[in-house]
Amino acid sequence: MLERLVKLLNEAEVSDYRIVETTTVSHQAYFVKQALDQHRISNVTHLTLEVNMDSEVNGQKFRGKASREIYQGESDEQLKADIENLKFNALLAKNPYYEIVKDEKYYEEKKDYNLTAVFENVVKAMQNVKNTETEKVNSYEIFVNEYYYHIVNSQGVDITFNTMDEEIEIVINSIDGDHEIELYHNEKFADKPIEEITAGIQKIFEYAKDRTQAKPTKKMMGVTVLMSGEDNRSFFRYFLAKTNTQSVFFGNSQVKIGDNCQESEDCDKITLKLVSHLPHSSRNMPYSKEGSKALDLTVVENGIYQNYWGDQTTAYYLGLEKASPANNYVVESGSRTVAEMKQGSYLEIIQFSSFIMDPVSGDFGGEIRLGYYHDGQTVTPVTGGSITCNMNSALKHIYLSQETRQLDNCIVPCTIQLFDVNVAGEE
Amino acid sequence: MIKAKQSEYLLQCKPQLKQLIDILKNDFEYVSVLATDVTGTSYSVNQKTTSVNQFSDSERGFVVRVYKNGGYSEYSFNKIEDVNRLAEEIRTALNAQSEVLNGIRKLRTPLLEEEEVTREFAGDVSEEFYDPDNEAILAKLKRLSDKGASYPDIVNCGASYSMQLVSKLFLSEKKDMIQSWGVSFTSCFMLAFKDGQTQFNHVGATGWCGSEIIDEQFAKLDEAYKDLMDMFGAPNIPPGEYEVICSPEATGLIAHEAFGHGVEMDMFVKNRAIAREHMGDKLASTITNMYDGADGVKQTASYFFDDEGTLAHKTQIIKDGYLVSGICDALSAARLGVQPTGNGRRESFERKVYTRMTNTYFGSQANTLEEMIKSVDYGFLVDGMDSGMEDPKHWGIQCVLSRAKEIKDGKLTGKVFVPVVLTGYVPDLLSNISMVGTDVVLNGNGHCGKGYKEWVIVSDGGPYLKTKVRLG
Structure with a gap:
């Protein structure tokens, strides 16, 4: 898809272009107390195209840009129509001239994050968070994501790398007689020792207890x-x-x-x-x-x-x-x-x-x-x-x-x- | 106006999606697919740059929901090549994930009981959605930006307009529904720098209409500029409880944070909302009525069916001061044994459904703004929405508003205080409502999160209303 798009862009007489291809694989699980509510997988590729068009008015150089997502499976005819539409819009957006990034090359061998294993580890860690007599897990959500990026532009940029992150959103209840409160915690991280995550949650237990008072x-x-x-x-x-x-x-x-x-x-x-x-x-x-x-x-x-x-x-x-x-x-x-x-x-x-x-x-x-x-x-x-x-x-x-x-x-x-x-x- | 066209792309994919459902039905007790094709254009002009881009919430993709062994799972994707291979990918991936989660207790959820529905819905849209005159729209925005920038001390003024065309297809064994509609958003910000200080103000409007909505903004600039200038050097409000008149924008924020989030019934399932225990209770003054619904108004969160294939409703949440109903997605409704209200929404096809607000607003009564101001001995008219936060468990509320205009002896004094943090206990705030205005105004230029993520487009509003609440 990307190669096909580059070929069409080279034929389309655009001043410059930039393409960002992002593939995201996401493993998600949702819990109410410690019971599984539902689980999800997302596997999507997005390709964003930005087109620059230059123009000159009274000797002054202008540059416009327009961008849109190029959808998976678009035919050559659809791609050509998208490019023409972007060229038209970029010419309408006459802005002061600027240069795009040039000649950056970076290739990183794809890292194997073993998303399933990471997901399993986080799930196990969260399942092991123990309620106390007064502080209890209300609900939590787990997201483990891997991102693969390929960035190319018409000025020699060609960059490839992949990254990952994890996210936990947790709600803790604390009860004092008839009075029940909750504290919310959302944390993003990558490759963090699981004991640090659970230690952070224990700290929220303490705060939750105090909030009841x-x-x-x-x-x-x-x-x-x-x-x-x-x-x-x-x-x-x-x-x-x-x-x-x-x-x-x-x-x-x-x-x-x-x-x-x-x-x-x-x-x-x-x-x-x-x-x-x-x-x-x-x-x-x-x-x-x-x-x-x-x-x-x-x-x-x-x-x-x-x-x-x-x-x-x-x-x-x-x-x-x-x-x-x-x-x-x-x-x-x-x-x-x-x-x-x-x-x-x-x-x-x-x-x-x-x-x-x-x-x-x-x-x-x-x-x-x-x-x-x-x-x-x-x-x-x-x-x-x-x-x-x-x-x-x-x-x-x-x-x-x-x-x-x-x-x-x-x-x-x-x-x-x-x-x-x-x-x-x-x- | 014409009827919105259904997405050709979705119609083209429909046979493959039906085939996908047929294949997956062999392995799962329930299978549905939501397919989305959201497109649009955003135009923006300020004193430095101009841009024309795809609308930021545009998307095209699919999510399959399946049911097996008492639980639901989902798979999101955005490419269909070989349907058999795709079905195998989905089956393999979800089964592998189930293996990882094997042994964990499940929150048992009944199988969704769906009625047979085959329908096509199309909203009225301006013809320009299909053939926009980009140059004319940009020229109009340039005029608006130039007018805003012409006032003294303005360092930049930006005007923007977006048109969004939404088409969604929902398929299951019993449902075959497709919908399409179009929404317009416009806003204009003014940025001023004076005496070493920077201040910001904005105006805007949204609705099921075309770019004529930009025209209405020109007339708002004089007052927006005056409000902006009043913010320079304005003191902080002395903390305290005051008689407060809320503008429709402030009213909308209160509606949203109070018994918008407070009655999202997926929070009932988790026991995170105290409202569950207070259905039928009197929690507001008798002149208070509040609604949420994708049906009933034509705003940015209006639709015909939600992301689970439930038909849109107009739900009355507060009736004459009594809390009478919550809002609910289909899975939470199944767990709670109630009917869903068409509030199952996703940030995108890549995200989970939650119970979400749509258009949330207070109903009108008979008081004029003049009557309200006259009735205040000492208090404030609060205006301009910055942000808000809910606390459904304890009915706390926080609304950050742009400014408070002082009222003394029934008259606006011209003195302004900034910024304004409105806090309090929701039933107190609602029970203190003593006057409600005549005209309901909604605005949908914002996104609403669930916690700190899952952003969806919502609208909120209402009339002017008078209450008593803490400002600081």
């Missing part, structure tokens, strides 16, 4: 907040959004390289780096679907923006030599230990109902699903209420823990310390 969060003004949950990865994605070439090009971000986002001295300075490969990450792709090689890149160092990252088109528009996809990122640890942060009175938030980070305005926060209020002497699990903060002011006075943790494709400080936060809660 939780009292409604009180309204508080100007308190210290420790963010210690998985939402810390979304918190640091703010810096990725601010430095993304699309955000900068289209005006969502006004960040310039060299800008200092933390001029205050009363804080830990943020350092965030993209890393092309991170063990056990579900996002270890050596190349992007555009054919750009994944790079190690410092995005923010000591609070100062160092580099943009993003797609080929907008990277070209911003005058970057290379575009770099963001597979994985690492945020450097801070100056305080978690124990040092846990002094005096503070609210520690373990889980938000849905953590919101708006990179345009910098607003972040959400409803508290589980937190702990420490008044300096006693600790009370709390739930409900919400916090709303803004990154511009938060960054002036922020501390990061020395301890870090890996959450799929990132390593981030375990705890973020924020000050002078207003909490909406029970009055």
